[in-house]
Amino acid sequence: MKVRIDKSACVGNARCWAVSEELFPLDDDGYIQVEEFDVPPGMEELARRGARACPERVIEIVEDDA
C-alpha cells in the first residue's frame, strides 16, 4: 500500500499527524513533510485512518493490486 499526498494543498492542521506521528511527519510550520511513501506492513489501518482524518482530503491511499 502507498500513500500519496498533494502537499501543496495541505493547510497544516495536523489531523493526520494526530493519528500517526510516524506515518505523517510535519515540518516546523506544521505542514505535512512527506509526499509519497510505502506504508510499512501492519500500519495499513493507521494510514487509512490518517487519510480519512484530513479535512482537506489531500491524502490518497493507493491500495496494492490484489
Next chain:
Amino acid sequence: MTEAATISEAVSRPAHVTDAVFYDFDLFHDPGLVADPHQRIIDLVENAPPVFWTPRNGGHWMLIGHKANFEAARDFEAFSNEMVPHEQLQAILAQMPPDAPRIPMAYPINLDPPLHGKYRVPLQGVFSPRTINAIKDSIRELAGEIIDQVVPRGQCEFMAEIAEPLPVKVFLNMLGMPLDKLPEYRALVKAHLSEIQPDPSKAMQRLQQVAAIMRDTLIERRDNPQDDIISMLWQVEIDGRPTTLEDLENYGVLLFIAGLDTVMQGMGHGVRRLAEDAALQEELRANPDLISDATEEILRRYTFTVPPRRVARDMEFQGVEMKEGERAMLFLPAADLDPVEYPEPDRLDIRREGKAHIAFNAGPHRCLGSHLARVELNVLYEELLARVPSFRLDAARPPRFHGGHVIGVEELNLVWES
C-alpha cells in the same frame, strides 16, 4: 419588542435569483434558529435549497450543502475574504487624515492568497500542535480552578461563570499579558459579544481599544523577550522583513476576534448537549479516553460559525447564477449535517468513522487556532465531567441562544446535586 419587529426588512429580489433558489431566512433573527439553533439547521438541510438567496440583512447567498461549502471554501478566486477588495481599502485608508487613530487590520483573515499566506505562515508555527501541547497542563489547571469555584453551589450559569473566563484567561496567559488587564479585556469581550450585528464604527473603536490595551506589553516584550506568544511574534518575519508594532497590533486584534467568542460558544453548545444527555455523561465519565472523540463529534454535530465571502466575479456556481459583489455565507453548521457526507447526521455518535468535519472550515483560511480550540474544549469536558457530578439543565431557566456569524448560547443554567 415583538418577534416580527426584530426580523430585518426584506430587500427586493434581483432578477437573476430564480424561484428555485429563493428562500426567506434571517441569519441573525430567525425565530427557529434563536429558539433551538441546530434543530432549525437540520430543518434547513432537509427543506431549503443547497444554495439559496435570502432577502434578509441586505440580501445574501447561503451555502447549505457540504459540497457547496467545501468547494467555495477552497475557491478563493471566486469567493473572496476581502469584503472590500484590498486595494480599494488601502485607497480609502490613504484618504484618512494623517493624525486619525490607526485602524488595526485583522490580517490574514481578511486577505486573499497570495498576500494572505505572507501573514498566515508566521502564525502557523506559533499555534502548531507542538506549541499547544506544551501549555495543555496550564490550561487544565485554570479550568480546574474556575470549575471548583461553582461545584459546592449545585448550580451555575455556565456561559458567564465558566465558558467566558476560561478562554480569556488562557489567551492572556499565552500572549503573556499581565493578569491585571483581565477585567478590561473581559469588558471588551462582553461588548464584542453583545453586538451580534455590529455597528461598523463601534466595532472599529473596539478594535482600537484592544490594540491600545496591548500596546505597553507589546513594546515591553520587544525589548525584553520572554516565553510567550508576543515575544515569539517579534521574532518571526513577514515576507522576509521583521515584524513592526503595527503587525503585532494587527495580530493581537485578529486573535481577539477569532479565538475567544468561538471557543466560548463551542463550550456552550457542547455542555448544553451533555446537560441534556445523561447517558453520554455517564459513558464519558466511565471512559474518559473517549472524550477526545466526543469533542470531535460534538464539533461536527454542533458546528456554529458562518464565515462570510464576497462573490468576486459573475459566475455560475453549482448551477446557480451569482453576480460580482454579492455576499455569500458559508453556512458550515449545515454542511456538517449533510446526510450525503454523514449518514443519520442528527445522531451524535462518538464512534462515527468516516469523513472529517469542517467546523474549522477548509481551504486557505482554515482555522489557525484549531489545535488550541480542541485542547481547550477537551480539557473543559474532562475537568467538568471529573469535578461536577451528573448535571442537567435548570428546568426553571431554559437556555437562550443567538444567531449570526457565530451562532451561540446566551445563557445556560446548569444544576446538580451538591
